[in-house]
Amino acid sequence: MTKLIEMKAIKKSFNIGKENELEILRGIDLYVNEGEFISIVGQSGSGKSTLMNILGLLDRQTSGEYILNGVNIKTLKDKDLSSYRSKKIGFVFQNFNLIPRSNAQKNVELPMLYAKVSAKERKERAVELLKSVDVGDRLNHNPSELSGGQKQRVAIARAMANDPDIILADEPTGALDSETGRQVMDLFHRLNRDEKRTIIIITHNMDLAEEADRMYNMKDGRLKEA
Numbered sequence: 352m353t354k355l356i357e358m359k360a361i362k363k364s365f366n367i368g369k370e371n372e373l374e375i376l377r378g379i380d381l382y383v384n385e386g387e388f389i390s391i392v393g394q395s396g397s398g399k400s401t402l403m404n405i406l407g408l409l410d411r412q413t414s415g416e417y418i419l420n421g422v423n424i425k426t427l428k429d430k431d432l433s434s435y436r437s438k439k440i441g442f443v444f445q446n447f448n449l450i451p452r453s454n455a456q457k458n459v460e461l462p463m464l465y466a467k468v469s470a471k472e473r474k475e476r477a478v479e480l481l482k483s484v485d486v487g488d489r490l491n492h493n494p495s496e497l498s499g500g501q502k503q504r505v506a507i508a509r510a511m512a513n514d515p516d517i518i519l520a521d522e523p524t525g526a527l528d529s530e531t532g533r534q535v536m537d538l539f540h541r542l543n544r545d546e547k548r549t550i551i552i553i554t555h556n557m558d559l560a561e562e563a564d565r566m567y568n569m570k571d572g573r574l575k576e577a
């Protein structure tokens with residue numbers, strides 16, 4: 352099996368050198384094979400989102416090695432890190448993070464606009480993606496005109512816009528009722544199974560976490576396979 356992600360002894364501190372310095376990640380070892388569905392659980396404040404930000408190249412570790420798709424991310428400059436991120440990784444968040452004054456279609460087009468995809472292709476792909484997550488009849492709706500489940504579907508379509516290898520989802524069902532959360536989870540399973548996306552999901556819901564191929568538990572800044 353090909354390792355898509357490998358982390359060794361990852362540490363992350365905030366406010367380094369100041370009196371309020373905090374070590375949040377205290378030596379994380381993690382691997383994710385291509386095509387795996389991984390869940391991460393752990394108490395509030397244990398460092399899950401901090402780890403997700405590093406996994407998603409939104410932040411850098413303080414020390415340790417992070418190899419993504421064979422590339423040690425230490426060797427990437429910041430601008431290479433962001434272009435690598437926009438090509439490889441799609442994000443889904445608890446509170447959707449959609450642009451409020453843009454409709455569903457424009458929200459999905461945005462990552463493609465940054466990736467310099469032509470207007471015609473952006474539109475076609477956005478419509479196709481929104482149809483595939485069952486919100487094809489809400490293309491012109493702004494986020495405030497969508498239900499929570501619909502908003503999260505739009506966010507998942509947006510995460511897929513640039514055809515990422517990996518989808519990182521931080522509490523994607525946290526703001527949804529259990530039935531809507533179930534449907535969103537089924538969508539992740541479908542993307543994993545049918546579209547071979549590698550998925551890493553953070554959740555407080557043990558039942559959902561146990562559906563993953565493997566589960567990690569974050570405790571006091573350390574990660575254990577559960």
Ligand SMILES: Nc1ncnc2c1ncn2[C@@H]1O[C@H](COP(=O)(O)OP(=O)(O)OP(=O)(O)O)[C@@H](O)[C@H]1O
Pocket residue numbers: 365366373375393394395396397398399400401402
């Ligand atoms: N930029 C930052 N500067 C200083 N401290 C931070 C920063 N980001 C996070 N922290 C601290 O790191 C700790 C872990 O935060 P993190 O958001 O990773 O937790 P979490 O496991 O995702 O929690 P939750 O389940 O509530 O989302 C917290 O104590 C938080 O205050």
Ligand SMILES: [Mg+2]
Pocket residue numbers: 399400401521
């Ligand atoms: Mg968090």
